[in-house]
Amino acid sequence: MIGAGGLGATLLPSLAAAGIGSITIVDGDRVEQSNLGRQNIFRERDIGRQKALVAKEFLHDLNPHISVTAVERAFNAGDAGLVAAADIVCEGSDSLANKFLVNDLALRANRPAFIAALGKDQGHAMFIHQSDSACYRCVFDEIDASVLPTCAGEGILSTFPAVVSASVAHALVSHLLTPLDAGTLWVFEKNHCRNIQIKKRKGCDRHP
Numbered sequence: 001m002i003g004a005g006g007l008g009a010t011l012l013p014s015l016a017a018a019g020i021g022s023i024t025i026v027d028g029d030r031v032e033q034s035n036l037g038r039q040n041i042f043r044e045r046d047i048g049r050q051k052a053l054v055a056k057e058f059l060h061d062l063n064p065h066i067s068v069t070a071v072e073r074a075f076n077a078g079d080a081g082l083v084a085a086a087d088i089v090c091e092g093s094d095s096l097a098n099k100f101l102v103n104d105l106a107l108r109a110n111r112p113a114f115i116a117a118l119g120k121d122q123g124h125a126m127f128i129h130q131s132d133s134a135c136y137r138c139v140f141d142e143i144d145a146s147v148l149p150t151c152a153g154e155g156i157l158s159t160f161p162a163v164v165s166a167s168v169a170h171a172l173v174s175h176l177l178t179p180l181d182a183g184t185l186w187v188f189e190k191n192h193c194r195n196i197q198i199k200k201r202k203g204c205d206r207h208p
């Protein structure tokens, strides 16, 4: 799980409770007061502590029978080994660059990945797997993240991240039982969600 913020903090308990036996959490941020309204695994007493570590402790209390590893730093291009070592990768950090990076590393290592993003009024999640189906770059162009509004600047309704992360958790656990179609994109708007099957884009150069 890359990111233990709005998406990760609400997704992780579902995975641990479902008995997913080995979870690695990568996040370099610390808990802030403003997180507490929507990242419900964190408490007042956790303010200032590393999110990855607090998340690990929470999951261990929830399910002591699983193994949880905290990586207390930001995900980066040197983390190809972490991606290759995972059975499934989830990207839910606040870094746009990470979403494209996870896309590329997961395709290269042939690992399934859920890549999710949130804005004030819209969120999305995409499931990618294998180079013969659509990837994140088949849908989105990598742009300079500094031109985009941020949740910190725009605000976000506190309940919205959990809507997206519950759907990702459900899709992920379902995938363990019956493999999902790669190239599925879920789009969340104020009061509804739709899912779209994306075709591989001609000219996308990330498919080996």
Ligand SMILES: [Zn+2]
Pocket: 134, 135, 136, 137, 138, 200, 201, 204, 205, 206, 207
């Ligand atoms: Zn592509």
